[in-house]
Amino acid sequence: xxxxxxxxxxxxxxxxxxxxxxxxxxxxxxxxxxxxxxxxxxxxxxxxxxxxxxxxxxxxxxxxxxxxxxxxxxxxxxxxxxxxxxxxxxxxxxxxxxxxxxxxxxxxxxxxxxxxxxxxxxxxxxxxxxxxxxxxxxxxxxxxxxxxxxxxxxxxxxxxxxxxxxxxxxxxxxxxxxxxxxxxxxxxxxxxxxxxxxxxxxxxxxxxxxxxxxxxxxxxxxxxxxxxxxxxxxxxxxxxxxxxxxxxxxxxxxxxxxxxxxxxxxxxxxxxxxxxxxxxxxxxxxxxxxxxxxxxx
Numbered sequence: 641x642x643x644x645x646x647x648x649x650x651x652x653x654x655x656x657x658x659x660x661x662x663x664x665x666x667x668x669x670x671x672x673x674x675x676x677x678x679x680x681x682x683x684x685x686x687x688x689x690x691x692x693x694x695x696x697x698x699x700x701x702x703x704x705x706x707x708x709x710x711x712x713x714x715x716x717x718x719x720x721x722x723x724x725x726x727x728x729x730x731x732x733x734x735x736x737x738x739x740x741x742x743x744x745x746x747x748x749x750x751x752x753x754x755x756x757x758x759x760x761x762x763x764x765x766x767x768x769x770x771x772x773x774x775x776x777x778x779x780x781x782x783x784x785x786x787x788x789x790x791x792x793x794x795x796x797x798x799x800x801x802x803x804x805x806x807x808x809x810x811x812x813x814x815x816x817x818x819x820x821x822x823x824x825x826x827x828x829x830x831x832x833x834x835x836x837x838x839x840x841x842x843x844x845x846x847x848x849x850x851x852x853x854x855x856x857x858x859x860x861x862x863x864x865x866x867x868x869x870x871x872x873x874x875x876x877x878x879x880x881x882x883x884x885x886x887x888x889x890x891x892x893x894x895x896x897x898x899x900x901x902x903x904x905x906x907x908x909x910x911x912x913x914x915x916x917x918x919x920x921x922x923x924x925x926x927x928x929x930x931x932x933x934x935x936x937x
Contacts (some may be wrong), residue, residue, distance in 0.1 A: 683705065684707075686702075686792060691801060692800065693800050696838075704782045705790050721777065723775070730771075732771065736810040739868065746777065746878060747878075750774075750775055751776065754772075754862070755814045755836050756768075756770075756817050760927050767854035768857055772785045772796065776812070779803070780803070781806060797813070811869070814893050818858065823853055829906075848910065852908060859900065859907060866897055872889060873889055873890060873893055
């Protein structure tokens with residue numbers, strides 16, 4: 641698979657870039673959309689056995705994941721979790737602000753969280769964020785997403801012995817997911833920059849604009865998640881976290897803050913470089929026009 645942006649890559653020709661992204665992001669559970677690499681299942685159930693999270697065929701499993709729930713599944717969620725339509729719709733809204741709300745009993749909470757979406761390649765290469773709802777009840781965690789598949793088979797989800805362990809692993813996985821995408825964005829930006837230096841077209845520059853916009857959404861999602869983690873740390877007793885889990889939550893919050901700083905730095909650097917690279921394109925065009933004028937004379 642190619643490791644760089646191909647010379648013939650156009651905004652509407654994404655196959656080579658998809659391969660590049662699969663190579664770099666597959667370990668983060670990232671797959672370009674619409675390629676048919678995953679069989680879509682709307683509801684999956686999981687249990688933790690031997691420290692691992694395993695997919696099981698058990699309607700009463702402690703971990704349940706709904707992806708793009710059907711009307712019947714939405715009714716099931718409302719009944720099981722005592723949710724109203726507004727609360728359920730909020731978890732499926734990509735524009736919803738992350739937040740943490742607690743129920744009346746210890747161990748009950750509703751959490752809306754921002755995570756990176758599957759990378760999409762169409763007219764522009766885009767990195768975007770989506771919402772995931774985490775509904776925590778005694779003996780049960782239900783995750784609801786609008787479209788993204790969730791994968792708990794990675795190494796990060798080892799050492800899960802109870803639902804609080806699982807919740808913390810999911811939060812940490814999101815941090816690493818963001819960091820993986822930021823690394824790819826940095827690499828693609830460098831490759832696009834090398835092509836812009838000899839280009840007289842704006843196609844690579846437009847790709848940089850798309851990356852810059854993606855970083856803005858990433859920063860917003862990461863910072864909002866950091867605020868949720870701060871609230872969770874201050875009321876960790878509401879979820880009955882033990883001392884080790886509180887320490888893990890503290891580390892996750894620090895990692896999220898570092899992730900936010902890194903995304904901010906990348907955004908600032910990319911914004912400054914775009915101004916310079918736009919001037920490079922203009923200079924290349926002017927040089928070509930001068931050469932053509934000399935040839936015609």
